[in-house]
Amino acid sequence: AQSVTQLDSQVPVFEEAPVELRCNYSSSVSVYLFWYVQYPNQGLQLLLKYLSGSTLVKGINGFEAEFNKSQTSFHLRKPSVHISDTAEYFCAVRSYSSASKIIFGSGTRLSIRP
Amino acid sequence: GAGVSQTPSNKVTEKGKYVELRCDPISGHTALYWYRQSLGQGPEFLIYFQGTGAADDSGLPNDRFFAVRPEGSVSTLKIQRTERGDSAVYLCASSQTSGVQETQYFGPGTRLLVL
Numbered sequence: 001a002q003s004v005t006q007l008d009s010q011v012p013v014f015e016e017a018p019v020e021l022r023c024n025y026s027s028s029v030s031v032y033l034f035w036y037v038q039y040p041n042q043g044l045q046l047l048l049k050y051l052s053g054s055t056l057v058k059g060i061n062g063f064e065a066e067f068n069k070s071q072t073s074f075h076l077r078k079p080s081v082h083i084s085d086t087a088e089y090f091c092a093v094r095s096y097s098s099a100s101k102i103i104f105g106s107g108t109r110l111s112i113r114p
Numbered sequence: 115g116a117g118v119s120q121t122p123s124n125k126v127t128e129k130g131k132y133v134e135l136r137c138d139p140i141s142g143h144t145a146l147y148w149y150r151q152s153l154g155q156g157p158e159f160l161i162y163f164q165g166t167g168a169a170d171d172s173g174l175p176n177d178r179f180f181a182v183r184p185e186g187s188v189s190t191l192k193i194q195r196t197e198r199g200d201s202a203v204y205l206c207a208s209s210q211t212s213g214v215q216e217t218q219y220f221g222p223g224t225r226l227l228v229l
Contacts, residue, residue, distance in 0.1 A: 044220035100170040104156030
């Protein structure tokens with residue numbers, strides 16, 4: 001079984017400041033890792049994913065995440081945030097052997113202050 | 115439309131009633147997924163279809179929940195004898211195939227409120 005922990009339910013940040021959203025996972029099997037974003041009143045959108053290869057993954061809107069196998073983490077970062085980044089961010093995993101479910105964390109609400 | 119669509123966008127019903135939620139996947143996508151997102155939580159998997167058949171229904175909470183995809187395209191999630199605890203946003207997603215590396219594309223969801 002897999003589980004995903006997002007320790008920060010809310011992260012307030014000033015505009016143009018850097019941000020890191022933390023994600024840790026637990027799994028007895030190898031997994032793929034994802035970050036999804038949910039803008040207000042919109043559906044979930046894939047931000048980035050780690051499948052294999054380089055542990056540093058770059059996604060849309062200037063976000064990147066780093067896979068750390070020893071720490072079972074997949075933290076999301078952005079060097080300078082904008083008001084438009086205000087959204088809910090979900091970390092998720094999917095096992096190599098599962099053709100079905102994605103397991104999501106509980107989400108982190110990123111609020112940007114001007 | 116190019117994306118996954120879901121109807122209705124909002125549904126209010128009374129406890130004990132029957133509801134149907136509809137999902138139109140992206141054209142040509144063979145895999146379809148249903149998730150449920152309760153307030154303050156991440157989406158939770160309900161059921162997955164590959165073509166017309168339910169390949170994994172392990173996430174359905176009980177036998178009041180049922181889903182179909184008779185022609186391998188549109189899917190309907192059916193909830194019998196609704197309870198207040200069923201109130202949530204029901205999300206549908208589709209992917210081109212069921213490969214584990216495939217991206218799942220999500221619809222905007224149906225917000226269900228059971229009074």
